[in-house]
Amino acid sequence: MTDRLPGFDTLAIHAGAAPDAATGARATPIYQTTSFVFDDVDHAASLFGLQAFGNIYSRIGNPTCAVLEERVAALEGGTAALAVASGHAAEFLVFHTLLQPGDEFVAAKKLYGGSINQFNHAYKNFGWNVVWADPDDPATFEAAITPKTKAIFVESIANPGGVIVDLKAIAAIAKKHRIPFIVDNTMASPYLIRPFEHGADIIVHSATKFLGGHGNSIGGLIVDGGSFNFAGDDRYPALSKPRPEYGGMVLGETFGNFGFAIACRVLGLRDLGPALSPFNAFLILNGIETLPLRMQRHSDNALAVAEHLASHDKVSWVSYPGLRSDRYHNLAKQYCPKGAGAVFTFGLSGGYEAGVKLVSNLKLFSHLANIGDTRSLVIHPASTTHRQLTDDQKVQAGAGPEVVRLSIGLEDKDDLIDDLNNALDAA
């Protein structure tokens, strides 16, 4: 007998989710409890000392959240994962584990506007200093590295859409300088791109988007690729130095290739506290079961809509890597041959005014600040998600005044095209 390697669709349904050991419940139960009774005093001591596997308190771990963690770790091909309250919380715990005050990290300047804000404002208060680089020019990442650089951060497909990042090129720079390479894989999901296969060391997700997929739950994931050796590396004391509160344990040594995920849990979640609700974990798990079906449909619909818009006389440009004429089309063929995702931007010949009119004339598209819903969504980034950026930053992030962003849902594509046609006619 030989061991089988299950496929992605099988993992999306089964990974992490055996029947409940106590009751046999087949769907993953929602363990809506703050705490877990210890078997005895010695068991409690072992759990607090990180010497045994088990549950203590839902801020640090919960069996429903653990199923989500293992599911996403399996889909990404990582060693372990940690579920947290939001995508922002995932980023926060990753940097908290890697950075000390005065440290730097290099980030792509084309990112979700919320991440740009987080890096520019909140992180400065911790003494974590972002240095921006151009994801279209990997050499700028190498040029930005200093002895204080502790991490490199990019999005695989960059929000607000249309940018495919050359992960292999940036991974090679990170490896050369022995710096962990963090990839936000929210826009692609592991169905379209698996960043560990291209050299990422750590993956973060906003599970709010395509993983959950139904627009009903905020959540985030950190996935440990197990590829970066933190043990013995003085630059990362959270993993390489003895932890006094754990009796002198060295987390990167004791937990080996899943030490990073454990450190984010037993230091980050313990002290900073952004735990995921078990109910949200349950809803996100339900979403993940259909991730392969949904992501394919999202991408197929998005391509059809993008092709239509590209030929429309009121549209000045469409930025979707699935289009043959797109500047990122070759990178898309390399990194996401199944499809280029659901989210893209386009510009209207009529500029800002036409964009505002279009948004208000649409009937099926919902005007809101999210992506990755079953429903099709529309937003004007310059006045919403990217509003807090300077005009320069807006243009650099692909969110100039004439730009409209769509997140294409799972409806009939002909209905979406019809809705856009009518709204464009009226614009």
Next chain:
Amino acid sequence: MLIELSRPLPYGPFMDHGNYTNDYIRGILQSVKTIALVGASSNPARPSWIVMKYLIERGYDVIPINPGLAGGELLGKPVYASLADVPHPIDMVEIFRNSEAAGPITDEALTLEPLPKVIWMQLSVRNDEAAARAEAKGVKVVMDRCPKIEFGRLSGEISWQGVNSRMLSAKKPVLAGKGFQKLSLNRPR
């Protein structure tokens, strides 16, 4: 049916040490009872102490080996200076030393009578020459693995920590008896 995820074993007389099957590891952990742990530590922050405590809690008879601690007790078990000093048969020798030291320790284990059934080298410890000498005598070898992690993976316990166990199953995990936070290896497949 349990779908298991390690890569298939190539045909051949010796174990493919990069790719143990789950059945191979499970078979070892279900068949051994007495484990001599070479490189035992009295420091509760050390992985060797944690693994020893875990294996004792899972019902194994663990014999700590450490010349510096010989004559004393560790976790209630008498400590011996060497494998040769242990006065009863040993099913498995677990090596918590570096890859180079694993060579002579394996050779010492291969002089025991009766022979141990298994030589297990801890995560990050690998010595292919020593493994070949053991396998030539019919002793099974595991290298670069942790028995605590493997037990946790195969029983399902490690999944509580969000670790990718690489195990899929539509069968219930089996509670180990006491309480709800210990699972058994005797999971239906």
